[in-house]
Amino acid sequence: MTADDGNDEVFLKRSLELAAKGTGNVSPNPLVGAVVVKNGKVIGEGYHKKYGEAHAEFDALINSTEDAEGATLYCNLEPCCHTKKQTPPCVPLIKSKGISKVVFSNLDPNPDVNGEGIKQLQDNGIEVLTDLLKEEGKELNKFYFNYVKKKIPYIIIKVAQSIDGKISKSKNEQIWLTGEESNRFVHQLRAVHDAVMVGANTIAIDNPQLTVRNVAGRNPKRIILDGKLNINLNANVLISEDVENTWILTSKNSDKEKINKITGKGARVFQFKTDADERLNLKDVLQKLGEEKITSLFVEGGADVFAQFIDGKYFDEIIILQAPITLGEGVNGIPTSSLNHLKKNSSEKIGKDLKLVFKKGE
Template sequence: MENKHRKYMELVIELARKGLGKVSPNPMVGCVIVKNGVIIGKGYHCYFGGPHAEAESLKSAGERANQATMYVNLEPCCHTDKKTPPCVPKIINAGIKEVIVAMKDPNPEVSGKGIKTLRHYGIKCKVGLLQKNAEELNRAYIKWITKKMPFVILKSAVSLDGKISTRTGDSKWITSRQSREVVYRLRSQVDSVLVGANTIIKDNPSLTAHRMGRNPVRIVIDPKLKIPLSAKIFNTNLSQTILITKEQNKQSAYLKRLESRGVRLLKFLTKNGRINFKQIMYELAKDNIASVLVEGGGETNALALEDGVVDEVMFF
């Protein structure tokens, strides 16, 4: 019986993963409805603001959902202060007899309340099946909702001799085409990409997903306003750009020109001549940015690590 439950929950997590790069800052959620050993409904959260996985699976199951078992990787929601209606009333009204949940929702507005309500209406609930898998899937959401900070991945290209650029100082094509495609795909899966001014000045990258998926928000740290206005990063037709600089620059004509192009400005007070990464991450989280890919050079990467904001490091 346990193997059967695992099989269904594995399918749920597989379905949920289809929302990667499309639903943030919402969690990725999949749902399967089973009756008499047969899957009668399934669904997943496809895009931010769209129907939830439970609603999609109930829609596909129809009246057959009565007295069926629902498998879902995250506790069904019960709060109303959001874009879509809560799922708990729909589950109750459909006549679902049992709900098997991989993990509770860490959102304080839910956090066990959905399960408690279902049990109150006589629906059996089991929690914890493949919980670690479910937590790994939604690690960015968990950090964003509990710590008010985005999940930060630091990516760096390193040559066989441990260098991050060639002998001439060129860092643009230190990796293979296959590695670059992996990075483009990764960009399509995160909410934002962050670099320092030197990376823009040296390589002039667009920091897009190169048609691998949606483009991330591009974030560049430039306290001294060194980046030329002609840089590709300031083409906001490709994606939103956020320039992070110091508060002392707020009256700059350069910044006014960037604002007129649609570039968003975030200004911070500096300490010892630099901006603290934790301040940056807290501010980005307020903008519903739940994940950041840091693609900076040595200085930017070192400062991100020094300030303790990095959750994962990837070398290419």
């Protein structure tokens, strides 16, 4: 890839493309890509591939095909400058390689960076240009930015429902509404989130695996809201090969013998204070997930869980997959009319279904 030295946007877009390759593998770190350009020619590229491994700037500079003296470094996020992590800071390496200019999209909101990277670069005589493709950078790292700011996961609620807003014909009946294309999309979303969450009723009725299938990507943590600890010990989530990814969230009053059987299988159990109906407080749940470094949460059901999240305003996005059928009587999903106060971010067809994305304002 070549371009005029002044065409910063071309190379910064490339850094965003590279950064996205780390999706699903770097959490709780941010997605970062880097491009080294000298005399209008790319001499090095890199991205953060996996948590605990080399940062993008290091990857690009170490693998450059030419001496980087006088080159420009493009990266979507402010280079790190602190030592409170597994890998060395990037600013000293940038200096030692003779980089003359650094261009990036977003400040790193991490309090250990947040402008300090800029200061250290400038103190070493390196020119800095920032805020280019800022919105694209924010969208790419929305999980990370939210987590650093709020210390809880970025929450996406997904609802598959009929045109008349029903998710099933009855509360105890499993029904498949959407098509294969929508199903593939859901698995793609699972693959990019740290965790997927469902309620106890969904486990009892659907007995889902909550894994990633038919698309590339790793399995997320499987989080089950089960205040009364009703889960069947032979449920798919408790007999899977990666049962350690199953987390059961239940009441402090739950049966200790059953908890021991669940943990004996390799799953984790977290206990919380609950209300009179053994319902968990979502504020406590989300705080705990944040402590466990869950930066993104994909909420898949069922109706009671949707209601609890939406009523408490515990969400950042709502994705509705609307099948071209009507059910008449049945279990209510989310009426789109109730989301008029949200920003409708997109609307597009997925196979025979309609995907609607709503975002909560900042």
